[in-house]
Amino acid sequence: MTTSRLGDYLRSRRARVTPSDVGLPLDGRRRVPGLRREEVALLARISVDYYLRLEQGRERRPSPQVLDALSEALLLDDDGRLHLYRVAGMTPPPRHAGGIERADPRLLALAESWDRTPALLLGRAYDVLAANALGRAVFPHLQPGTNLLLTMFLEPSVRSFHADWDAAAANAVAGFRFLEGARPNDPRIHEVLRTLSENSREFAGLWQRRDARGKSDAAKVLLHPEVGELTLRMQTFDVRSAPGQQLIVYHAQEGTRTAEALRLLGSLAATHPDRRDDAPRRIT
Template sequence: MATSRLGEYLQGRRAQVAPSDVGLPEDGRRRVPGLRREEVAMLARISVDYYLRLEQGRERRPSSQVLDALSDALLLDDDGRLHLYRIGGMTPSPRHQGSIEHADPQLLALAEQWDRTPALILGRAYDVLAANTLGRAVFDHLQPGTNLLLAIFLDPALRSFYADWETAAANVVAGFRFLEGARPDDPRIREVLRTATENSREFADLWRRRDARGKSHAAKVLLHPEVGELTLRLQAFDVRSAPGQQLIVYHAQEGTRTADALRLLGSLTATRSGQRDDLRGRTS
């Protein structure tokens, strides 16, 4: 009988996993649905006695290695794993991800509907994964495939694009430190950190300050080459479907010069797109 929230959760979840789901044979002699305790213990590579103590509430603080192993054995998704860690009294470290990231197509499709709101989707190492049409028009030097941190320090054009480059640089370093703290062994984060350190003394100086803070509500003043000064408010949202990614949305107060400039830039971008489509149609 489970006597803790952790035990109840483990008991309930193993009942939802069929032996065939984890590559075990169905022997037809099961009195209860799901996996047996000894099967979960075997899959997690822990002793049956230890697993029994977990379910019975006699062991309430398993290690992170045990929680990860149980997450895999019980086929938990990211939310299930997070819940297991919480009731086990711990905070999980992010699961390992491959070096190549992609933006969620549905998220990008949603952002494309915002014709007056520039938006970027950033990866876990500040790679620009995608941008909506207005986002690409505003941030011409931060097209998908570039890295925000590296561009700010290594692309001379961005020094004149940000009205207050020093503050923008300090903020992006503090944000990157915050990301690095959550995933210190991530290969892409290590690669970006190494490249920035080796190629920018200014980055290295800021990195030694050890400021760490995530993106939050902030105002940005940008000097756009076509429509002039833009004063934009920034909002950052975590992407639940891809932990570590962020949706960065910029907006202008209605009735301001910036709001008018965004409408003009959107109109110019649409006109150019139409002209390119027309040219392609004539040459095809």
């Protein structure tokens, strides 16, 4: 009998799912430890013959719709779904995301423990979902509930915050197109895109360039209204527990003026956590 990595994986997952796990009745003695092939085919809404060919390695290129149906039938989590796509030689499209995005409390607790490292948590459309205390102090215009891209183009005061606003804006738009390419049907991404296209000619011009690149290690020079110039390195981490979210972490070289400024901002934030003159708001 022929075999494949896909077939081996399907057999191993099928053996781990019981009929009661998926709401199927038990019908006497069973010769297999988990689901029968015909039960998986029924749950995935495909023919038994097609599923048999998948397990035997005679069919190696199922469609994304079939793989997602099998993921649901076999109760795979996000990592299991990703592995299923990989052994089928494919890259999974992101699961549909809708509604309100939330920050993982454990991730927030970790970020709050960084007293010298500003951090922002961005959603799938650059909504600022959370920031640690130092992040809120360094980026007073990016409080939780705002949107990074809308703020950059629709808040005039932000221009003076960046030493090179043009470069920062171009990088932000390229990152947003990169996100939009991964989630072309996301309603929140469409909402932000529509708002900017209607209200910012500069954004529209940059969007037409079709530059696309994800956030990566980079240096930023910021002109902070309280402590002056800050030179920060930026690192971006995908949040595995919430696909589409990104944790942006900034750091300064020890012994520099920026490192001293971050310590000052951290002290001020710890002493006066609610000292902002204006309440956070969301631009929509």
